Amino acid sequence: MTDFSSRLALYWPALLDGALTTLWLCAASMVLGFLIGVAIHLLCNGRSHLGRAFARVYVSFFRGTPVLAQLMLLFYLPSALNIDVSPLVAAGAALALNSAAYQSQILRSGFAGIAKGQLEAASVFSIGKWKTLLHIQIPQVLRLTSPALISELIDVIKVSAVVSVISITDLMRVSQQLVAQTYRPLEVYLVSAVFYLALTSLLVLLGKYLEHRWKEHA
Amino acid sequence: MEELLKLLPAFGEAMLVTLGVSLAGAAIGLVVGFALNALRLAVSAFNLLYQLYIWLIRGTPFLAQLMVIYFGLPVIGLRLSAIEASILSLGLYSAAYFAELFRSAWGSVPTGQVESARVHGLSRGQTFWHIQAPQALAFALPLLGNQVILTIKESAVTSIITVPELTMAAGRIVSTTFSYVLPYALLVLSYWLLTMAVAMTAEYLGRRATRYLRG
């Protein structure tokens, strides 16, 4: 019987590996989700009835159903259509599509926070619609919504634990494997929870720092 | 169509399990969350404990909490069935979120109203129940409904420890029939309908509860 610290030394590298997988999967999904979220937001405010209806249904669907069910659908549906989708792609797509629904809601308040006059000024100087979006609106939106986006990233990290069911070796999957090896479920799951706690707490601190910094600049 | 009809009884049964597990969990969460907020207000020394609880629960995934409770607790002699562990986990998990909702709801009642209650002879308890609670709860109703929805969605995770709810049922049908599209489509549709129904109910109740503000 080894003592706890030497067992911890055994868990540590594997869990760190899993945590890194969780982190980059979530970060990539978050970025992709942001882009889709902007698209959904633009559709929501667009002229097309169809586009607006689609955006509404999209948001309602992804917010109204569990990520796990979305993941199952995205993982198995393509294979039914004879398209080969790797678990990693399915996981990333599910997390990104899901987060896009929430991010579009965050962006809505961000875009609303930009004074109308700025857009008028942009059009007076004949800056095109897309350039205005890219150079004038999005940088400000990112700034205005950064605390909300950080807390969305925290949600993505917590939600991402379910991707372990399609055998992605994220923090949760690695923990399950460690439990299978060591038969010490309480200890392993508690240590893995501490890893999650560390990730989310660091992000909370980052969010607070950003909020503080933007406030000083405002 | 025929295939669909064949699936419905199994889905109906699983839907009841989903509802039962998530509503039982949410009920525990509501009671514990309410108590956490009340304790926080009554005993200032409790605040630190409160924040610790919120930090732990909100900082970790529900699945991790479920694993600790279902696979971890037997190590110290507490063996729960999959359903019991799921209800307990959902309860402890949602309690943190409910507590925070109650905290912001209580914060939404202007302090002047609390002062005017206290100087006109209402005790702290009476102020809590008669002045703050009615307004705070009316304010919180839509948010509480939303938290119930989150709890329903989170309950899908309990399929991982083999609770025979919707997600588990869909997976089982897939593994026996090897048809993917219909069961999983039906799965997301079931959740969607369920959460929309809860959202509409909460919104209706919320509108009714705040009628006094419109005179």
Place this chain on the structure above:
Amino acid sequence: MSNLPLLQMRGVGKSYGSNRVLQGFDLSVQAGEIVSLIGPSGSGKTTALRCMNFLESYDEGEIWIDGQLLGYSGPGRSAKDRDSESQIDEVRKPLAMVFQQFNLWPHMTVRENVTAPLVLGKGMNKAEACALADAALARVGLAAKADAYPARLSGGQQQRAGIARALAVNPRLMLLDEPTSALDPELVEEVLLVIKGLAEDGMTMVMVTHEMSFAAQISTQVVFMEAGQIVETGVAPSMFEAPKTERLQRFLQPWFNRSLTPRTEVAG
């Protein structure tokens, strides 16, 4: 016993950290008196008023209400020396308060707002409380609105409901914190009229106010404060007509200028 003051404050002070918002505050209020606290904003008059019923704790001096020390039993004045809430409730029982922002409870009808302190605070039965409430509402001219929710009332009506609520507990001393400051100008008079009516009925009051003409008209005692301290006290209206200190003169100057135009007084 009859000349024991209802409210006696001696050397009362309060600080937030290093910021001293109130110091050396002395005041004695006999039954039947009407005291106006005047002064520029931030001069500590509202803090002084809120100390009188311990909505704010004070950390120097003593406050006696009807012969009982408010807030502390011993000589200590730090947070840990404070009496229990129920002890404080007991001492401040003879007081009622009218707030600048009315602070009505929006989920209750006007009548329920007035009966709540009676039923919940005093344990009175509902029928008795309703009778008292209706009498108080009639007195402020609001009998017709008893069943309305506050959101339906004008600011002036809300403040009159606030006064009815304070009146119904049958206080020996009423504290009024800028009762007309949150009102649109055209609604001020209806509230001042009600307060004037109370004064004529002999209600003891301490009032923070910016309505100088009104203060000059009804006060028995006027306290002028600046920077947390009392600068000058006197009796109305002579204190307004002949301020002794230069600071009070300066403070009253805008009001004098305005008074050159026909004086607006509350009819009654």
